[in-house]
Amino acid sequence: MTYRSPLSKALGLGATGHGTRAWWHQRATALAIIPLIFWFAGAIACLPGLEYTQVKRWLATPWNNLLLLTFISIVTYHTILGLQIVIEDYIHNERIKTASLLGMKGIFLFLGLTAFHAALRIIFTN
Amino acid sequence: MHERPLSPHLQIYRLPLTALLSISHRATGVVLSMGLIGWVGFLMAVAGGESHYTTAQAILSSWLGRLFLWAWIYALFFHLCHGVRHLFWDAVQGLDRDTLERHAQLELGVSVGLTVMTMIFAAANG
Numbered sequence: 030m031t032y033r034s035p036l037s038k039a040l041g042l043g044a045t046g047h048g049t050r051a052w053w054h055q056r057a058t059a060l061a062i063i064p065l066i067f068w069f070a071g072a073i074a075c076l077p078g079l080e081y082t083q084v085k086r087w088l089a090t091p092w093n094n095l096l097l098l099t100f101i102s103i104v105t106y107h108t109i110l111g112l113q114i115v116i117e118d119y120i121h122n123e124r125i126k127t128a129s130l131l132g133m134k135g136i137f138l139f140l141g142l143t144a145f146h147a148a149l150r151i152i153f154t155n
Numbered sequence: 156m157h158e159r160p161l162s163p164h165l166q167i168y169r170l171p172l173t174a175l176l177s178i179s180h181r182a183t184g185v186v187l188s189m190g191l192i193g194w195v196g197f198l199m200a201v202a203g204g205e206s207h208y209t210t211a212q213a214i215l216s217s218w219l220g221r222l223f224l225w226a227w228i229y230a231l232f233f234h235l236c237h238g239v240r241h242l243f244w245d246a247v248q249g250l251d252r253d254t255l256e257r258h259a260q261l262e263l264g265v266s267v268g269l270t271v272m273t274m275i276f277a278a279a280n281g
Contacts, residue, residue: 056245059238066235070228070269073194074277077216077224081208084201108188115181137188144195147202154202 051110058107065100085151094152098145105141109134172259180237183230190227225270232269236262 037043072093076084087093112133120126170178200211214220240258243249249258 056242059242063235063239066231070231070273071276073224074228074273075280076197077212077221079212081201081205081212084208088201104191108191111184112188115185137191140192140195144198147195147198150202151198 051113055107055110058103058110061103062100062107065096065103068096069100088148089152091152094148097148101141101144101148105137105144109137112137173255176237176259176262180234180241183234183237186230187227187234190223190230193223193227225274228273229266229270232273233262233266236266236269 033043072087088097113130116126116129116133120129197211197215200207215224240249240262249255
């Protein structure tokens with residue numbers, strides 16, 4: 030017998046069934062990011078003072094560009110998952126929470142896409 | 156519906172190190188997310204050509220820019236070190252109090268150490 034009342038289902042109360050999936054995705058992206066961090070931190074630490082041609086050449090190298098695209102993709106997703114948890118923990122007004130979640134995901138998805146696009150421009154244009 | 160009064164907690168109790176590290180993990184996560192916006196901007200500047208890059212590099216190389224850069228890098232390594240502990244806890248390892256205390260100290264040390272190593276790496280490759 031099911032213990033859920035029809036009203037609770039209509040109101041959207043109770044477990045969503047998505048939790049385990051999100052939990053795993055957060056851990057999986059975290060694991061993937063660990064090696065990438067050492068590569069990324071080393072790269073950005075050297076940035077101050079570098080000339081345009083040096084940076085462009087480095088970013089246009091196939092492996093660096095591929096690692097950058099990988100980093101952007103995985104970090105975008107990991108960030109969105111993490112910020113979702115923060116928003117859900119601190120915002121309790123349903124309308125504001127929903128708007129914040131949609132806004133955050135929209136903004137960071139677009140940011141990720143922008144970065145991805147910029148990386149492609151760097152390797153495929155002069 | 157009026158808010159019911161909460162009994163004071165944060166104003167009274169001294170948080171254990173583990174608790175401070177936990178909220179710091181969340182705080183560094185948010186800081187890292189905000190910093191990503193800067194990195195997308197920088198990447199766009201590289202893709203945009205030499206004049207755009209020159210502006211971005213000027214901002215990054217300023218004393219404030221470098222401060223933000225290294226604060227972001229430290230936040231990255233802190234978030235990484237604490238995140239690794241989360242992965243261990245997810246595997247149900249190291250949850251006893253003594254191990255937690257020891258690893259808390261270790262985590263702080265490693266995060267600082269990794270930042271310093273990155274500084275040395277950057278200085279050697281500058």
